[in-house]
Amino acid sequence: MPLKLNSLKQAVAKYQTVLLCLLLIAATAAVYFQVYDFNFINYDDDDYVTANDHIQDGLTLKGIAWAFTTTHAGNWHPLTWMSHMMDVQLFDMNAGSHHFTNLFFHICNTLILFLVFCKMTGSRWKSVFVAALFALHPMHVESVAWVSERKDVLSTFFWMLTMWSYVSYARRPSFYRYVWVMLFFVFGLLSKSMLVTLPCVLLLMDFWPLNRIQFYPPASPGSDHRKPAVIQLILEKIPLFVFAALSSAATFYAQKQGGAVVALESIPLNVRIANSLVAYVRYIEKMVYPINLGVIYPHERMFPWWEISGAGLVLLIITFLSLWALKKYPYFFVGWFWFLGTLVPVIGIIQVGSQSMADRYTYVPYIGLFIVIAWGIPTLMKQWRFARLLPGVGAIAVLSLLTALSWRQAGFWKNSLALFEHTLAVTSDNYTAHNNLGAALYAQGKSDEALSHYQQAVNINPDYGKGHYNLGVLLEQKGDRDGAVRHYTEAIRVNPDSDKSHYNLGVLLEAKGQNEVAVRHYFRAININPAYHQAHNNLGAILLKKGRVNDAIKYFKKALEINPEYEKAHFSIGVAFNKLEQYDQAVKHYQKALEINPDYEQAQNNLCVALFYNGNTKDAMECFKDSLKKNPENLTAKDNYEKALLFFHNNR
Incomplete structure (x- = not known):
């Protein structure tokens, strides 16, 4: 009988986990299913998809090589570029499908977050609350509803897989399991360098909930020797720190090359520190009160002294409380330092861009605060009269409100007009x-x-x-x-x-x-x-005016090497070959220009003239007739046709 009861309990527990996963999927889809009808926006989506030739070619070997070597858009994230290429390969330029890929990764991140915290803590309900807050918080809308933020959801996917692999490794250490940790971590760094803080988060997890850290030597020979000392756990993560350092260097170089890194002369260090303190507190405020959210918050440059002092004091008090509660409430310490630490790369000490803060920067950091809430509130309510009922009722109420707010916030991302009208209204x-x-x-x-x-x-x-x-x-x-x-x-x-x-x-x-x-x-x-083909063509055109025909042809050829379908360069090089009396070459390029653009009147007229001078009088006459048929008011074509006709009759 006890065996049957245990089997029943296990089946119920398994079914409950599956049901909770389905509920997480349904709630997330309810908020974000609308994105299928959304367009690309004119903020970064052009760099990442709509005006990026490398992406629009789909997934090719040439594109993959570009992804690993480019610093385009001020970032080095080859896997992110490749994911956009794959979207184009699969869905062409269907914006809704690109949006759905982001949603797919967001749902995956939510489920893995839930499962990994279940695995670490054994607390299913608290874990699902953390995952639900992650899935449904309005501050996370930006990372999901913005195609260009693929880097957020993709890198976090590998973050979650790294955590999952690390839990398996921590419980049964082996080289094989550690390789999986490193592999997922490297994939994450190749998606976005935000993962540079993950080794530190793994150290926090060692303290809680994995309980791997031993701060002091065993008190007696009979004590537990299985826990490694802190130094061992740090040494264990040296390969991860090395990869993080390399990724940081590559990202800083890319951002410097892209002109994204703001100089100290523009925003001095004291202003950056002030903004960082205020931003931390504003992030906490927006977690509790997520309204008036915009796609960009301009850097204010100046803050009142009381706001800076107040922000610093709030952070010091919470930090002190987390340290004071270290042994009794380890989740408070871990959650708080998760939040503080994971925001460090984007908090503005190294200022990238013109924003003072951004909703998308909270995608991973808020998990720390969600941990504090999920484990802290039941602890605070333990002595209350309805201690078992209140957290559940409160969680449902909070999640329902967040779902409504996120659904509304997501709606502002349907197109550029709606997004920036809203942003101007709230900033x-x-x-x-x-x-x-x-x-x-x-x-x-x-x-x-x-x-x-x-x-x-x-x-x-x-x-x-x-x-x-x-x-x-x-x-x-x-x-x-x-x-x-x-x-x-x-x-x-x-x-x-x-x-x-x-x-x-x-x-x-x-x-x-x-x-x-x-x-x-x-x-x-x-x-x-160097790939600016229009500039090559125009430079050649000026050289042609100066009589430097051969030099001009070099620039026209370069333009056509970059873009063989650029009709203006075909026309320009045709003019150059006309001047050199190489009419067969001129004819070839005029014909190509017309093949690309059949309505190119100048090319049609010049083709007729080149055919005439090349001795193809009959073809030239037909060419003029065709030109006048297209546009009877084309005076140049009419004049040339009459001259050719006269010549033809005089030399019959």
């Missing part, structure tokens, strides 16, 4: 949000409204290069060339490595007849971005 002096809202309006053809937001962006921050560049593009389109030149010049002042600003300024200066200055800007654009 102030947000020049990035003004710029991106302007870009969203511009994409809808609302150029006057876009212009207003671009102007507000540069008024708030005169050193905002993207705002000046976008103003230049819009003013150029509106015919205000002087205004466009002014803003492209400002964009270059702020960011001398803006290849597009150099190129666009070169185009305008060339149109003004300032060819020498235009050449300098084209050269600069090519130096910054």
Whole structure:
């Protein structure tokens, strides 16, 4: 009979775990299923997917090589790039499917988090509460609903697998199990360098809940010798720390190359420390009261002394309490230092970007605070009258509220317009949000409204290069060339490595007849971005005007080497070959230009002329007729046709 009872209990326990997993999946899907109808947004999604040629080619050997060698977007995360390539390979540019991949990883992370804490602590209900908070908290919406934050959900997937493997290793140490720990950890670092703090988290787990740490030598020969000393546990993780150091160096180099690292002259160390203290407390506040969430919170640069002092005092008090409770309530110490430690890479001492904080940075750090809540609240309520009932009722109420808030927050990510209108409503002096809202309006053809937001962006921050560049593009389109030149010049002042600003300024200066200055800007654009095929073509066009035909052809060929489907370069090199009287070559390139763009009138006209001079009079006549059939008002084609017709009749 006892055996049957035990078997029944085990079956119920197993069924309960499966049921809780299904509930976690259902609740998470209820919040995020809407993302299938969402679009890409104009903030980083262009760099990561929509305007990235390497990604849009799908998963190729060339793309994989690029992923491991590029510092594009100021990051080194080859597995993240490869995951985006795989999405394109499988789903092409279906935004909903890309979003669903993020959701898939978020659900996996939630389930592994639940199972690994069950495995470590044996407390199923507290573990599921931690996982549910992780799955449903509104601060995590950004990491899930933003395609570009694939790096968050993917790297955390490997974080969770590393934890799972480490628990297995800690209970039955072996080289084989340690290899799995290292493998998952390295995969995580290849997805995002945020995992550099994971070895420290594993040390915290050694203390609680794995209970591996022995602070003092055994008191007597009969004492438990099985627990390793702290130094042994640190030495055990040296390979992980080495990988973390290498990843940190690679990431810092990539961010430096991408211009993302802000210099001390721009944000001094004292301001960074102040922002870090305030940000820690604001993260705690937003965990408890997650409203007014925006995609970017501008760096405030200045804080009142009382806010800095108050933030520092709050952090000191909580830290002191966690140390005081070290032996009796180890989960408090572990959870608090998990939160503090995992935020260190993004807290702003090394400032990357213009934000003071970001919702996405809490994706892993909040797990520490969730641990404190899940284990701490039942402890506090232990002496209360309904101690067994209240935590459960309270958990259901909290999770229901978080589900509603997250569903609402996720809805703001449906497109760029909704996202940045909301961000402007909940933040102030947000020049990035003004710029991106302007870009969203511009994409809808609302150029006057876009212009207003671009102007507000540069008024708030005169050193905002993207705002000046976008103003230049819009003013150029509106015919205000002087205004466009002014803003492209400002964009270059702020960011001398803006290849597009150099190129666009070169185009305008060339149109003004300032060819020498235009050449300098084209050269600069090519130096910054050697694959800038338009700049190669335009540089060749100016050399062609100067009579340097062979030099011009070199640049046209380079443009076509980079982009064989660039019709303007085919046209330009056709003109060059015309000048060299190599008409057969000219004909070939004009025909290619027309194959790419059948409505290219200039190429059609020049093809007819080249055919005529190449002795193909009959083909030339048919070519002129076809050109006039397409556009009877084409005066150049009409004039050339009449001259060719006259020549044809005179020489019959």
